[in-house]
Amino acid sequence: MSGAATTFSGYERALVAADAAVDAELTQVGPGTPGGEYLRRFWHPVALSTEVKDLARAIRILGEDLVVFRDRSGRVGLLHRNCSHRRASLEFGIVAERGIRCCYHGWLYDVDGRILETPGEPATSTIKDNLRHGAYPAREYKGLVFAYLGPAAAIPPFPIYDTLDQPDDELVPYAIDYPCNWLQVNENPMDPFHSVFLHTRVTRAHFSPAWGALPIVAWHRMADDTGIVLTNTRRWNDYVWIRTAEWLAPNFAQPPDIYQDPDREKFFVRVAITKWHVPVDDTHCRILAWRHFSPSLDAGGRGNKGGVGLDKVDFIGQSGTERSYDEAQRLPGDYEAQVSQGPITVHALEQFGETDRGIALLRRMIREGIRVVKSGATPPRPALNADGLVPTNAGDVIFRVPRSNDDDALRRRLGDAVGRIVVESMALARAERQATVEHRVKELLAATVPGRG
Ligand code: FES
Ligand SMILES: [Fe+2]
Known part of the structure; x- marks a missing residue:
């Protein structure tokens, strides 16, 4: 559009906005709509x-x-x-x-x-x-x-995920209502850059200051087309912190430890949250989820089981009922960022950057899934691991590695290598996979850090 880069372009931008429509294929959920049909296969x-x-x-x-x-x-x-x-x-x-x-x-x-x-x-x-x-x-x-x-x-088998069957892991269910379309809540887990800004630099640290370190992120479409796994690699002092996170189509995600601190070595500690972004109707959705409480998570003891349940979870900015409007303005969280996009956000009015590659991929995969179902075929289903569970890939790997002259390249290389190790081990039974990941990451370290191993 002419004048897009001129100042005081409110009038022109308002005309563009007036013309823009929501993406009905991706956002409609009702019976008989293409999106609704797709969602009804899970x-x-x-x-x-x-x-x-x-x-x-x-x-x-x-x-x-x-x-x-x-x-x-x-x-x-x-x-x-x-x-x-x-x-x-x-x-x-x-x-x-x-x-x-x-x-x-x-x-x-x-x-x-x-x-x-x-x-x-x-x-x-x-x-x-x-x-x-x-x-x-x-x-x-x-x-x-x-x-x-x-x-x-066409009923699929009821999926049980590997993270739901771990020793010493207590699952506390919660549910939170969002007055907006499901997709804008669903895509957030593939946007790890918001953790740097929303959760740390723009506000005060919601979790720990290390979350404000800008990561190197790579998104990978799963080979079986069931979802996306990303690697998110930060430098924090002497540590490299590699976080794998995932989204499985259409609306499942697992963030690793939300109270993670890269202050000691860890080899694939698993997830803090297992969640679904469930469409209620076109302009409402509900997060239904479990918080995980386990000795391998939240070493600083900042979580709070009592703060998890109906319309609440134990970190800030997650629901519309916990705080006043004023408080939410002073310290906004995910709820404010996602709901304030509007009842159904208009993709045509967004401006994607490099950091939004994961969002683009997620939307592409949902669109493909919708069209697969429309063609009469079945959407891809994940293969089970040796325990008979659906294997998932989210977790944290943290280790000491001295800073390199080209630390971005080092982080990119380590992030890719750890991502491969995690994904390549996903068919194994839980204990064997845990041992394999730790062993292979230590081999990687021995090859990377002189004198280690
Ligand atoms: S039995 Fe008559 S309305 Fe339900
Ligand atoms: Fe968030």
Whole structure:
């Protein structure tokens, strides 16, 4: 556009903005939309177990109004919210030994959508035999309720990730609502540069001052097309700190230790958070996640289990309810940066730089996934490791290496090498992988640092 580089161009820029549209393919989540169809090929967490008690709960997921409940025999159900009879909401239904009973005329629904009773109808009525109510498979796992909202014939296996089955690791579930489209929250983990600025230099250090060191970052598309792994390599005093982080399509991410300090050697300590960015509708989403508490994480003891749960997690700037507007302005966090982009951020109005390569790749992979599903094919699924779990790659490797004259080149080389070691070992069972990564990183160090090894 002419005049793009002139000053006082508010008028011209406003005209450009008025013309720009959201990317509907990437941001729509409702039934029948291309994005919604794609998202419906995966299991998603939909609630905390603690939210599903003796009363049914109205929730919205992927643009659908639903009700989640636990019947008196302990089974979790996820049904279309409005009764198949005359549309009363099942959030006012009464849970039964088996299923839930609509308050209005007593129709009883099983968790799979079968109609068990239509008590006001004559005994000869065949309504219940000929009609099914909308229902989705749901299951609870470690304090989260997961569901699959796609076609029943295409249901994928329920994925259990390697980081969810580690010794001495306590998983504390949490859920936080975001009043904005899922994609702008989902892409944040592939933007490690925001840690330097939002979390450190622009504000005060949310975590530790080392996060303000500018990293060398490389993003790698996984060979099986299931996601992205990045290496994020910082220099901090005598240490090189290599962080691998990941995003798995469509909406799963794992940040390593959020309270990491590069003050001692560590060989692939794993993640602080396992999370999903679940679309509620086009302009709302919900993070459903676990915080990990383990002796190998958070050596400084800054985490707080009590600060993790419904609408809260134990670091600053993560929800819209914890602070006043004023406080959020003085010390903004992820929530402010992501929600303030607007209900659905307009990609056409962004200006990408070198630091945004990961975001571009993530959007490209989601678009490819959407088109794969649109063509009638199945999106790629990760292979399992020797433990039968979905292997993941996020973690921290920290070691002492003297500063080099060309420290950027050194960091780039070490980051690439460690990234390769982590990814090449992902098929191994947990303990073997841990030993292999440590052994190979030490070999790398012996070859890099004179006198070491
Ligand atoms: S509206 Fe639910 S039973 Fe009639
Ligand atoms: Fe962040």
